[in-house]
Amino acid sequence: MSQLRTFFAGATTMAAALAAVFALTGAREPVKNERFDEITVGRINIVEPDGTKRMIISNRAQFPGDFHQGKEGARPDRRSFAGMIFVNEEGTENGGFIQKGSIGENGKIDAGLSLTFDRFRQDQALQLISTDSANHQQTGIRINDVPMYKVSSIEDIKKFGAEAEKLPQAEQAAYWKKLSDEGRLSENRIYLGNTRDKGSALSLKDAKGRTRMMLIVSAAGQAEIQMLDETGKVVKSITPSN
Numbered sequence: 001m002s003q004l005r006t007f008f009a010g011a012t013t014m015a016a017a018l019a020a021v022f023a024l025t026g027a028r029e030p031v032k033n034e035r036f037d038e039i040t041v042g043r044i045n046i047v048e049p050d051g052t053k054r055m056i057i058s059n060r061a062q063f064p065g066d067f068h069q070g071k072e073g074a075r076p077d078r079r080s081f082a083g084m085i086f087v088n089e090e091g092t093e094n095g096g097f098i099q100k101g102s103i104g105e106n107g108k109i110d111a112g113l114s115l116t117f118d119r120f121r122q123d124q125a126l127q128l129i130s131t132d133s134a135n136h137q138q139t140g141i142r143i144n145d146v147p148m149y150k151v152s153s154i155e156d157i158k159k160f161g162a163e164a165e166k167l168p169q170a171e172q173a174a175y176w177k178k179l180s181d182e183g184r185l186s187e188n189r190i191y192l193g194n195t196r197d198k199g200s201a202l203s204l205k206d207a208k209g210r211t212r213m214m215l216i217v218s219a220a221g222q223a224e225i226q227m228l229d230e231t232g233k234v235v236k237s238i239t240p241s242n
Helices: 002-026 154-166 169-181
Strands: 043-047 053-058 066-068 071-073 082-087 093-103 109-118 124-132 137-145 187-194 200-205 211-217 223-228 234-238
Touching: 066 093, 154 169
Parallel strands: none
Antiparallel strands: 043 053, 053 082, 066 071, 082 093, 093 109, 109 124, 124 137, 137 187, 187 200, 200 211, 211 223, 223 234
8 A cells, every 4th residue: 555655745746846847848938039140931920919901011822911900801902912911000011022033934034022101091102113024114203192091992993993994994084194183192292203215204293293394405415494284285395505
């Protein structure tokens, strides 16, 4: 009987010791600082302590959708890009960097890079873009006026597009013009970049997106300043010869 008691006492002691070891290893603090020479991953999610995503770096296959107040929406149109998405404190997309470059089976180039900064709960206020194709290479900076989200939200913009598609083609331009006149659409205000004829241009536009001044240098080196009216007609031109 005493040997049996000794056996159970030993077993109990061992179990307690194992439990203590498991408790210690399970409660071990996560590594706070680790160094690697190289890592290979498909996607990295940078998150706050509460799990809110703040930045996502991803390959094409795992590229995320868009983010609005902590919810991720489907964006299958983004699956041709790899890059990085910025997300603000409330979990809403804040801009990002995307890039791609390939030659298709038809032999056509499909390449481009875009770095964007969004207005709060809205779309692109600033974009640095470069695109490349067999016919044209464009590099430029775009600065946009974007309505406050309380005036036109991202969801409103999607609804506008759906409503426009229901209208006859002849009525769509008037529909978009009405929304523009009401200040409910984003309008490009400044574009600086190259042109299709291998020149360079700075385009300055009014609040309705109409070009009112152009600074142009042609591929041959001819410089010109153009001032335009609201219909797009050049009303004054300044060149080195006048």
